[in-house]
Amino acid sequence: MIMDDALPLDDALWQRLLELTEGDAALCFQCGECTAACPWGLVREGGLPVRTLLRKAQLGIDQIESELWLCTTCGQCQVTCPRGVDIPGVFRALRQVAWEQHHVEKGLPSMLWSMYWNNNPWSQPPSQRSAWSEGLELEPFDPQKHEILLYIGCTSSYDRRARKIAHALVSVLKKAGVAFGYLGNEEPCCGEAALSTGQQMYFEEVAANTSGIFLNKGVNRLVTISPHCYDVFKNHYPSLNPDFEPLHYTQYLAELVDQGRLVFEKPLNRKLTFQDPCYLGRLHGEYEAPRRILAAIPGLDLLEMKDSREQGLCCGGGGGRMWLETPAEERFAELRVQQAAETGATHLLTACPFCLAYLEDSATSIPGSTLTVLDIAEVAAEAIRGEHE
Amino acid sequence: MSASIYSPAEERKEIWVYLEQDDGALLQITLELLSKGREMADATGWRLVGLLLGDNVAHLADLAFAHGADAVQAGEHALLKFFTIEAYAQAAFQALIEGKPSVFLLGATPNGRDLAARLAVRLRTGLNADCTELHLESPEGLLISEVSGFGGGVLALIGMPHHRPQMATVRPGVFQVNGGTTGKQGELVNIPVVLDERLMRTRILERNIAGSVDISQTPVLVAAGRGVGADLTDLWQLAAQLGGDLGATRPLVDMGLVERDRQVGQTGVVCSPKLALCCGISGAFHFIVGIEKAGTVIAINTDPQSAIFDSADYCIVEDARSIIPELNKALAGAGEVEHE
Amino acid sequence: MSEPRIVVCMKVVPKPEEIRVNPQTHLLERANVHTEINPPDMNAIEMALKLQNEYGGSVEILSMGPPSFEHDLRVGLMMGADHIYLLSDRAFGGADTLATTYTLSQGIRKLGPVDVIILGEESSDGATGQVPQGLAEWLDLPQLTLLTDLSLDMEARCARGRRSIKGGYELLEVPLPCVVSVKTACNEPRFMDYRLKQRAAVADLMTIWDAQDLNTDAECTGLKGSPTTVTGLTAAQLRERKQIHITGTREEIAAKLAELIRQLL
Numbered sequence: 001m002i003m004d005d006a007l008p009l010d011d012a013l014w015q016r017l018l019e020l021t022e023g024d025a026a027l028c029f030q031c032g033e034c035t036a037a038c039p040w041g042l043v044r045e046g047g048l049p050v051r052t053l054l055r056k057a058q059l060g061i062d063q064i065e066s067e068l069w070l071c072t073t074c075g076q077c078q079v080t081c082p083r084g085v086d087i088p089g090v091f092r093a094l095r096q097v098a099w100e101q102h103h104v105e106k107g108l109p110s111m112l113w114s115m116y117w118n119n120n121p122w123s124q125p126p127s128q129r130s131a132w133s134e135g136l137e138l139e140p141f142d143p144q145k146h147e148i149l150l151y152i153g154c155t156s157s158y159d160r161r162a163r164k165i166a167h168a169l170v171s172v173l174k175k176a177g178v179a180f181g182y183l184g185n186e187e188p189c190c191g192e193a194a195l196s197t198g199q200q201m202y203f204e205e206v207a208a209n210t211s212g213i214f215l216n217k218g219v220n221r222l223v224t225i226s227p228h229c230y231d232v233f234k235n236h237y238p239s240l241n242p243d244f245e246p247l248h249y250t251q252y253l254a255e256l257v258d259q260g261r262l263v264f265e266k267p268l269n270r271k272l273t274f275q276d277p278c279y280l281g282r283l284h285g286e287y288e289a290p291r292r293i294l295a296a297i298p299g300l301d302l303l304e305m306k307d308s309r310e311q312g313l314c315c316g317g318g319g320g321r322m323w324l325e326t327p328a329e330e331r332f333a334e335l336r337v338q339q340a341a342e343t344g345a346t347h348l349l350t351a352c353p354f355c356l357a358y359l360e361d362s363a364t365s366i367p368g369s370t371l372t373v374l375d376i377a378e379v380a381a382e383a384i385r386g387e388h389e
Numbered sequence: 390m391s392a393s394i395y396s397p398a399e400e401r402k403e404i405w406v407y408l409e410q411d412d413g414a415l416l417q418i419t420l421e422l423l424s425k426g427r428e429m430a431d432a433t434g435w436r437l438v439g440l441l442l443g444d445n446v447a448h449l450a451d452l453a454f455a456h457g458a459d460a461v462q463a464g465e466h467a468l469l470k471f472f473t474i475e476a477y478a479q480a481a482f483q484a485l486i487e488g489k490p491s492v493f494l495l496g497a498t499p500n501g502r503d504l505a506a507r508l509a510v511r512l513r514t515g516l517n518a519d520c521t522e523l524h525l526e527s528p529e530g531l532l533i534s535e536v537s538g539f540g541g542g543v544l545a546l547i548g549m550p551h552h553r554p555q556m557a558t559v560r561p562g563v564f565q566v567n568g569g570t571t572g573k574q575g576e577l578v579n580i581p582v583v584l585d586e587r588l589m590r591t592r593i594l595e596r597n598i599a600g601s602v603d604i605s606q607t608p609v610l611v612a613a614g615r616g617v618g619a620d621l622t623d624l625w626q627l628a629a630q631l632g633g634d635l636g637a638t639r640p641l642v643d644m645g646l647v648e649r650d651r652q653v654g655q656t657g658v659v660c661s662p663k664l665a666l667c668c669g670i671s672g673a674f675h676f677i678v679g680i681e682k683a684g685t686v687i688a689i690n691t692d693p694q695s696a697i698f699d700s701a702d703y704c705i706v707e708d709a710r711s712i713i714p715e716l717n718k719a720l721a722g723a724g725e726v727e728h729e
Numbered sequence: 730m731s732e733p734r735i736v737v738c739m740k741v742v743p744k745p746e747e748i749r750v751n752p753q754t755h756l757l758e759r760a761n762v763h764t765e766i767n768p769p770d771m772n773a774i775e776m777a778l779k780l781q782n783e784y785g786g787s788v789e790i791l792s793m794g795p796p797s798f799e800h801d802l803r804v805g806l807m808m809g810a811d812h813i814y815l816l817s818d819r820a821f822g823g824a825d826t827l828a829t830t831y832t833l834s835q836g837i838r839k840l841g842p843v844d845v846i847i848l849g850e851e852s853s854d855g856a857t858g859q860v861p862q863g864l865a866e867w868l869d870l871p872q873l874t875l876l877t878d879l880s881l882d883m884e885a886r887c888a889r890g891r892r893s894i895k896g897g898y899e900l901l902e903v904p905l906p907c908v909v910s911v912k913t914a915c916n917e918p919r920f921m922d923y924r925l926k927q928r929a930a931v932a933d934l935m936t937i938w939d940a941q942d943l944n945t946d947a948e949c950t951g952l953k954g955s956p957t958t959v960t961g962l963t964a965a966q967l968r969e970r971k972q973i974h975i976t977g978t979r980e981e982i983a984a985k986l987a988e989l990i991r992q993l994l
Contacts, residue, residue, distance in 0.1 A: 102919060109920040116804075116921075117765045123675065125746045126763055160696055199921030325643055364691075391948045393956065474862075474872060497858075499894040503874055506862030510830060515956030518826075518857035537965060538855050540745035543757070546961035590871040594889065594900040601897030609994065631994065656914040664993050686970060687986065687994055702971040703989065705982055715983030720990070 007061050013097070013276040014060030020093035020200075021057075027083040028054045034077035034087055039314050040070055043330045050077055052088060057090055068094055069105045072332075073196050074278040074314035088096045088319075095198025108197055111323045115206070120154035121323065130184040132163040136170055140252050141181030143218030148252065150180045154189055155322075155353040156225045161360065165225055168381035171247055175384045176262040180223075188213050190229040195236060197320035207237050214244065221245050223252045225377075227279035227352050228318070234284070248280055250351045250376060254289040257296045264383045267299030272379075273345040274302060275336065275359060276312040276326070277352035289350050290376055297383045303343040304338070313339065317354030333362035339373055348373045393514040393552040395489045400553045402530060404430055405490040407481070408441040408453055408461070409501055411472075411610050415449050417606075418496030420456050424558060424567040427457030427495060429525040438462060438490065442480050444470040444563070447577065454575035456567060461575060462488065466582040470670065472500045473591040478507045480582045485512065487580070490554050492525065492532050497558035505558045515549035517557040532557065541681070561606065562661055586611040602634075602650040609633025612680065615640050616669020616690060616709055621647070623713040624668060638676055651709050653679035668709035672697025689713075730883050732786035733844040738833055738864070739770040739790050739805060741798040742854045750964040757962065766801050769849025772911045774956045775918040777847050777880055778809045784881055786844070787811045791836050792827060793821055799935060802898075806929035807921035814840065818939040820951045826855075828954030830863030835943040837868060843906055845888060850875060850910045861910035871903035877915040881905070 034050040041047030048070050073088040081087060098104055114123045132152070134260050141149050150173065156162040173180050191206030214222070220243040223231040233246035247255075256262035274294065280286050287309050294302050307313045316332040328334065337359060340348040348363065348371050350356055360373040394401065408415055408424045423439065430437040438455040450461040462484055468476045481504060493508075495501040497519045509516035522535035532555040533548045549555050602611065611628040613621055613635065616728040621635065628635045635648065636653040653660060661682035668689050670676060677700050680686060686706040688701035689709040698704045705712060743762040751758050777788045790805045792798055793816040802813050816836045824832065837846060846868075851858035865872040873879070873890035877898070880889050883905075892899045893912045928934070940950065948954060975985050 099920070100922070100924070106917060109917050112920040113771070113918065117763075125744065127744070127747050160694060197922070199923070201926070202921070205923070206924075325640065390953050390956075391946070394754050414908060467779035498792035499875055499892075502858055503862050503872070506826075507866045507872075509859070510827060513827070513956075514857055515825065515827060516857070517957060518859055533960060539743075539748040540853060542745060542748055542965055543750055544963050544965045547957050548960050549956040549958070590903050592902040594902055596897075596899050598895050598897035598899075602894060603897075617901035631990065664990065681968065682872050687989075698972060700970055702973065703986075704972055704974045705986070706974070706976075707979065707982060711979050712753045712986070715979050716986050719983045719987035722987075 005116050005181075010060040012060070013057065016097070017057045017060065017090075017093055020179070021090050024086045025054065025057045025090050025093070027085045028081075028271065029054060029083065030056065031082060032389070033080045033082065037076045037080040039072075039074065039076060042335060043332060045322055051197060053094065054087070054090060057094055066105065068098060069298070069320070069324065070148055071319045072262040072278070072314050072316055073319035075282045076108065076314065079282060079310060083364070088270040091319075092196065092198050096200050099198055105324055107323050108320065111320075112194060112197070112199060112202065115189055115191070115194060120158060121188050121189070122154060122158045124158040124199060127185060129187060130182075131319065132158075132166055133170075133182065133184075136167070138170070138182040138184075139180075141183055141219065143220070146179045146181035148178065148180050148221040149217075149219045150182050151222050151224045151229060152187060153226045153229045153353070155211070157187070159353065159357070162356065165353060165356070165375040165377050168375065168377040171226060171381045172262070172377060172384060178256070178261070183217070186213070187350050190232050191325070192228040192232045193320060195232060196318065203236070207232070209314070211237050211240050211244075215240050219244065221247065223247050225248050225249055225353065227277045227284070228354065231283060232278045248286065248289070248351070250289040250293060251286060252363050253380065254292040257293060263297075266382050266383055266385070268297055268379065269299040270347055271301045271303060271343075271345045272347035272349055273305050273340050273343045274308075275305075275315065275340075275348060275350040275355050276351060277355050278312065278314050278318055280351060281312050282310060293376055293380060294349070297379065303345050304341055305339040307339065315350075315352075315355040317358045322354055328365065331358065331362055333358040334366070337362045337366060337371060341369065346370065346372060347379075349376050349379060351376045368386050390551065394486060394512045394619055395553055397491075397551065397553050399489055400491040401489050402433070403436045403438050403488070403490040404492040404494065404525070405438045405440055405485075405488065406458070407493070407495040407501065407504065407556070408439040408449065409496050409498060410441070410443055410446055410449055414451075415452055416496060416498065418498060418501070418561040420452075420566040420569075421561065421564040422494050423453060423456040423458055423498060425523060425559070425564040427567060429523065430457070430459070433525055433527050433530065434524075435491070435530070436460065438488070440464075440481060440484055442469050442477055442582075447536070447579070450575065450577050454573050455569045455571050458575050460578060462578050462580045464580045464582040466584055468584045468586065468589060469582065471593055471596070473589060473593070474503050474507060475589050475591060476584055477504055478511065479584055479588070481508055482511050483583065484580055485554060491530050494523070495558045497560050502558055503655060505556060509556050512554065514552040514556060517547050519708040520557045520559050520634045521563050523557060523559070531555075544586070587695060602648055604634045604636050604651055604653070605658050605660055607634040607660065608663050610636050610653070610660050610665045610683065612636040612638070612665060612667045612670060613641055613647075614638045614668065614670030616671075618669075618710060619644070619646060623710075623717060626717050627666070627713055628718075630717060631664070633662065633664070636679070638707065655679065667697055667701065668713060670697050671695050671701070672700060733780060733881055733883060734786055734842065735780055735788045736837065736840065736843050736846045737770070737774045737777045737788060737790050737805070737810070738846065738848045739774065739792050739802065740767040740852050740859070741765070741792065741794055741801045742767045742852055745853050748854075748963055752964070755895075755962045764801055766804060767849055767852045767854075769851060769853075769911065771849070771918040772913060772916050773847045773849045774805055774808060774810065775916045776876075776909075777845075778910050778919065779916070780845070780879065780881060781809070784883060789840070790813060791833065791840070792816065793836070794830055796937065803929050804921060804933070805925070806934055807925045808919060809922065809925070811934075813935040815935065815937045816943065817937050820940045820945070820947060823955065824954035825955035825957045826857050826859045826863055826949065827956055828950050828952075830860055830867055831949045831954060832943070832945060833860070833864050834867035835945050836938065837864070839938065839943055845881070846908045847904050848908070848910050850913055858980075861908055864906035868908070870906055870908050872908045872910070873901055873903055873958075874910040875912045876909055877912050879909055884937040955958065
């Protein structure tokens, strides 16, 4: 039987995907563990057909579905995959092809234009990037003076809620006596939003530009607020400077705690639970640093949620989803917030501005919910505040 | 410098106002321009003349006289029944080079702007666009227009000392309509309109304007954001009670709760209501652009840190879903709200 | 049936929120201000590229300004445009819309026969919204303004556009060649195709024409050709909102609001 409307296969496209994924796309043997592991299966009928998309990639089928853009790159599939296929990487490659065919979700081109014209994906004026720090008298970064460059990132610079993370972190660093500098309006965007949405070449341009700026400024140790910025600096940037050492702020604060530079005296008596951000936990294996900080604050009772650490449930914000609308009933964060409440905790903490936004949004939309969502930096700041502050 | 078709030396000391009409009625902006024109005419002793173009529209001159026109030049022609740029520009041009007024004002409406822009080039004169204030200086008769640029951050005063007519388009809602004197007389002059059908290049295939949504002109804007949820019944009621209209932020449009024409903001509609009531709106920068020009802004949001409160005159930290029904009751209780 | 030759007129503008008026000199301070392509012109080029996707043909960019515009204009090449023509000469500086549209029209004449000229409805700096119509007048071409949609019929040699007015629309048809202005934000401009990066840097893809190349009348360009003059410039007073809090029980708040609204309206 010959089917006239069978999907055409394109060998050239398959070759391309093979190159773009550095051979990974060939490894999949279609077991389907990925589809089963994907959190989209928890909120959507049929979930996200990860296996099917991998198969289509292998066959060079250029029918790009809009489901391609659902992926949050949380990596749950990757850790489950028996062949260790970099599935988020395959999705990024498929997205790259989708751009070439103009099959992209509405809102993403505007987000990229914003990165290009405004040095941030939030359509905010570049001249306002450092407005969040008014009154804080932060020092312009000087490699001779400063131990670290504090890298705020676009979201914590412009988003009103996320700015509080920045404020909190600054107060903690000052209290610990850390000599840190800031790039102000010259702080360049890390480019992660371009990478995760499949704009590989544009991302490389941003990365080259940003790493060039870091090199010129003599930046070695750099501390980020967002695990997404941390991830691209660590894993996807060209290595121009062998001494370049990006850290997520939880890793840096944990270091300060270990060194005795950051001491928490005031007890905070509360029951809390912690959301491992995908880009810190699963993607980098960093589960301990945030917990070490919390363990150092007297009075905190850390309870673990049902799906924690390697099994952590994604908030739904990664993979470019921060710039796309997700209907309320399809948000992973709604489930996560319920898991948090089930632990008996009054506070849900995280260490990522995207998690913070999604979790807080879901927490406040559940009627009768008393769960407070905070970033670890905010709790740390609370714990160090003396009577005169 | 190249000269305008007619020079200041040849001008008649008259202020002409384009009497834009649609569907047999003068637009609100037309009355606003007549009112301002009357004011300037009184201050300078100049004549105020309306230019009326259309098909079977001469009767509209009475309303123009009532609002201050000393004379109306009426050009009627079958080809002027609906606005096309060729017919209207040609008819207006003929009238202007014949009448040679010093000043020519038009409303900054879509058709008004098109007409003004083409005429200005045809007449080789200047055009001040979207003016927020006009001043006719005595005795030189120089028109100084106030315009804003750079997204409203800069105000400029602009004149054209050596070119005539001194043209300006004015934003609707900038000037107040004067009381008007019913029965006031004026001089109606029927002017010849010569139009060649073969030069009419625009074909109107379809017009769909009646019953459409236009929140840009509403005197009261009730704006809904994500914080109000999916049920907008109470907000619709509030808008109706206040004689206003409903606007919304992008998410509500994307969810299909309201038409796209109701989206308020930088990429939606920029409104200039007397009162804007923002309910459950966080106040992102691109939304604020849509209500910046409001006379008074009232904002209701559960989050005391919301950016909206920076742009509000009255701030209420509450759930709009609880406040609006109470407000509707309170307003209904004391009878209807009337506008000035 | 021929393929359309489409020209997009684009302007490079300073970011409006960064412009300051010097309180002493009353002049605009433009130093260190970031530039961008006038956002409505991005919608114009998107419309042009969509037409090219559908009907074939070419998309050329025309702009008037100093050589420094080049960097931003090349963005258009990376979106898919074929060539940039920059009209640049000291004589063109300080132009108001009459002089600008005159100069642009000379540029169009030098290009030879074109089918559609597309512009954004207004620019974010001057915001006069007069350039498309003025350009059409100089060239004696029909126009379609405030379009959200445009289609071509190359066989019948006409353009059909959906004009957005008063919350509704008109469907209009004009013969080619014509001038079109697009409604701001009527589409989402495609992002640059980075595979075109090397091609976009090629010097040959940009041509600069000066007053001599365009054979412009010196009386009609730049400051000389501008009937309008700025007699005063000030920073607009930023509207300070009162930020008065209304508190109490829900009923109390509603009552206070009702009273406030009655007074206001």
